[in-house]
Amino acid sequence: MTDLITSEPAAMPADWTVRSPHRIKRARAETRFRLYGIVAIGIAVAFLASMLLTIFIGGAGAFTTSKIGLDVTFNEQVIDPSGARDPASFRGVNYRPLITGALAEVFPDVEGRQDTRALYKLISTGAVYQLENMVTENPDIIGTTQRVWVSAGTDTNLYLAGKIDPDMPQELRQLTERETGWIETLKSAGHVKTDINTSFFTNGDSREPEQAGILGALMGSFFSLIVCFVIAFPLGVLTAVYLEEFARKNRLTDFIEVNINNLAAVPSIVFGLLGLAIFLNVFNLPRSTPLVGGMVLALMTLPTIIIASRAALRAVPPSVREAAYGLGASKVQTTFHHTVPLAMPGMLTGTIIGMAQALGETAPLLMIGMVAFIVDVPTSVVDTATSLPVQIFLWADNPEIGFREMTSAAIIVLLIFLVLMNLLAVILRKKLERRW
Amino acid sequence: MDALTDTYMTDTTQEKPADMIMTARNVDVFYGKKQAINNVSLDIPKGSITALIGPSGCGKSTFLRCLNRMNDRIDICKVSGDIRYAGQDIYAPKVDPVALRARIGMVFQKPNPFPKSIFENVAYGPKIHGLATSKSDMADRVETALKQAGLFDEVSDRLDEPGTSLSGGQQQRLCIARAIAVQPDVILMDEPCSALDPIATAVVEELMDSMRDDYTIAIVTHSMQQAARISQKTAFFHLGELIEYGDTTQIFTNPKETRTQSYISGRIG
Structure with missing residues (x-):
């Protein structure tokens, strides 16, 4: 051992430094590929920056x-x-x-x-x-x-x-x-x-741009998301838990799984039509309200939550389940004492991403009448309301020049909330992640 | 078949039948269409260590998992035959596999402590079975289990720390303490030392030997040396069949079957 350290380093093998055409070609290919990546990222960042800049300049x-x-x-x-x-x-x-x-x-x-x-x-x-x-x-x-x-x-x-x-x-x-x-x-x-x-943050919509505010739409979105969360989260998580932990793997569960995946790809306006046909026309729920809006958004978010939750459950190592079973824990005990808590960060992340999608959704809300001109700020889930993206749509549609910057300002507000929600997802994941 | 029954009969005549805590008769296990265990009959004497040895894929782990119905979890796994614990057919319809596993605990190949504190790891079993009468009783149970597993001195000052922060050998002893805390009669160990270094293995082996007075242990092992060191009975499995079962010294010094002879001398495996 000591011999090796004290002796002179052996001469480098001759072929290490030879720059054969093959090696030059390979090195170039690597450089080129890295360059492609940088260019792609550069273009993406430039597009994003120009979009944000336009919105911020327009909305300031x-x-x-x-x-x-x-x-x-x-x-x-x-x-x-x-x-x-x-x-x-x-x-x-x-x-x-x-x-x-x-x-x-x-x-x-x-x-x-x-x-x-x-x-x-x-x-x-x-x-x-x-x-x-x-x-x-x-x-x-x-x-x-x-x-x-x-x-x-x-x-x-x-x-x-x-x-x-x-x-x-x-x-x-x-x-x-x-x-x-x-x-x-x-x-x-x-x-x-x-x-x-201040009236931009404290008022509802108005015909006059200087009196129009975002609060009505904000509260509408807030109530819709609350309804959406209350329905979609427990339903989605329990569905995922049942399918992943309890259901036998057979044709029926395969069929259900395929259909859940398909539902995730269904255009959101179809969910709006469903809401119109079922919630409004059959159940006669109040039109244009966050209650119905939230229910429609919940339908839309469910597949996302189920898929994310199943992935999170699948990621829990089977050894944890075996350990619990080996101690004589029942299936329900194993699931709710060990598997679900370990999968919770993943489930929450999926839910928040689904909710962020729901926050930005416009089409299904148009179908159930959340597109009306509503001046009053909603105070409950059964008050008529619009939502942030719908408000943006309404203002963008308004010919009056004063609404132009209102549109951009509303987009800024929406973007801020989306960023905040995604940030929350990241923080929750970091915080709840298995600390050991 | 006849030879096996004879082996069994001679065994029981040597020891009192009441000493057999688990008996298996003509056990077949199928994974779908594939037969993993073919007509295995084997008795596990109380208060001893029984080693199941054999090459990979010979069905020894599958057989071990039949003994506390862990295989129930696998949909395609079908077990037939008669397996009895303390004279009771454990596959009888009225038997609750959950209650059964509280009597017949299990330690797995890879140390798998829950991602919770050391205390919670050991306390989980007593908690779900409602064994502890009070908080201090629970603390006593945890301490006793950790002491029996020879781990208490090493972790007594950090019971709140995560079980996963321990070394591999300590984690495996924690898993044994966790199994002990439920106060089972039988502990099944599925290659408990295969993920451990030789020193940790020696510690765990010593622990198993000291547990022999209170528990019956059935252990699957890849290491013939381990089986020879710690077990009193050894069963040799090959291709889903029980080739030979007898006292460990007899199996390793004077095997009756040529296949056993070949395996322990390293010619098949």
Whole structure:
């Protein structure tokens, strides 16, 4: 041994360094193949980056909005002529005169019905509800004058965001020369500020882009996914456990397995049609609700969960089952004490990936009517609702320019949730994985 | 067949029949159409170590697994014949294989501790059979089982650590402790040392020898030296048949069958 270490290293065999044509060819082939891989990844990353960049640039504007500050006089004569201060009576009052009054103070020279109407259009139609809420919350402001920051109107918003080209001919663009002049006046008088668009996160859908929000769709998606999980997870896992651990392998189970695999490949719209035919028309469940949406998504997710769970169960080494059987554990004990806990990380990963698919699914929801224009934010699974992808579809379909960036913004929200769900899958897998 | 029955008869006349804890008569095992065991009759005396030897695929493991109905798990496996434990036909319809396996435990070729703590590994059997009356009783049972398996001193300070963190030999002794904790009468061992190094093997062999007073052990082994070292009875299987069964010393020094002679001298296998 020591001889080997102390002696001089033997000369390298001559043919180790020979660069024969065969070896050169082989080395080139390896380099070439590595290059193909890098190019392929590069192209994929470039496509992904350009897609994300487009969406983020397009959607960034929707997260900020322009506000217009008005010195509103809360005239008692308009709001509460009787002086009773009955909160119920504040609702349904026409608050528009308060806004036109405040505008008239900034633009004293604008007169006439048509002109005041044009001026009023600079402000969002939602401003009256903002005033109504202020009065209802705090009746003491009646009779006072307050600076109120109200949302700018759709076109004002676009103009302030630089989305309206002032060089365009007046007939083709949304705002006339005079109206842009008014906006400039407001701006120079300090009546305009840019704010975070909170209504995007707190409102439901709306006809007006500046009032439209994602919350309704978000809650719709959330409730649908809850229903989907509650149905699909136990059903899928128990199906997988039965097929993998208990069922005898015969023609019937083979047939079931083939069909489950086929179901995973069925276009999702078919599940939507099934939901329409069975859940809505036969069971008469409420249309356009997350309940039915979740049920349809559960049907769609089931094959994914079953296949992933079976794979996870199959990956549990048989020696664990044998050990339990050898100790006199029954089949159910073996399955639920050992096999299922060991397979759980895989099952959960499959479930979350299935749920992420369900979150992005549009077609089946169109079939069961979750595509309606719904302003109210749903508060339960039986309220009518849309879902995130459907909302994107609706906004993308809307001809109004203001919805363009809303669409991108909604896509950003959807993407964030998808990334979060996949992250959760990774974390769960890492955490629950056999630690030893 | 007749010769075998004769062997059996002479055996029983030498020892009292009551000492036979397990008896097998004319056992055939089929995997689908393939016959794995052909007409095997064999008795396992109480409080001894019986070794089953033979070349690979000779059916010794299959036979061992018939003794606690582990083969039930395989759909295509059909067992016929008469196997009795303490005089009871274990394949009788009313016998619950789960309860049977609590009496006839098993240790496998590859150490297979559950991916749980050492304590939980040993406590699992008593838990599912409801043996422990209290938490401290359970702790006692675990300690006793670990002590019997000669593992307690090595792991007493780390019972919470995963069973899979132990060395291979320790894991196998943990599996033996786990089997002991259920307090079975018979422990079947399917090549328990084949995955262990010689030192761990020696420890396990010593352990088996010390267990002989409390348990009956049937062991399948590839190592003839092991069979010769530890067993009192040896059965030689070849091609699904029991060729010869007798006292270990007789099998290894004076085999009656030429095939046994060939195998132990290394000519077939």
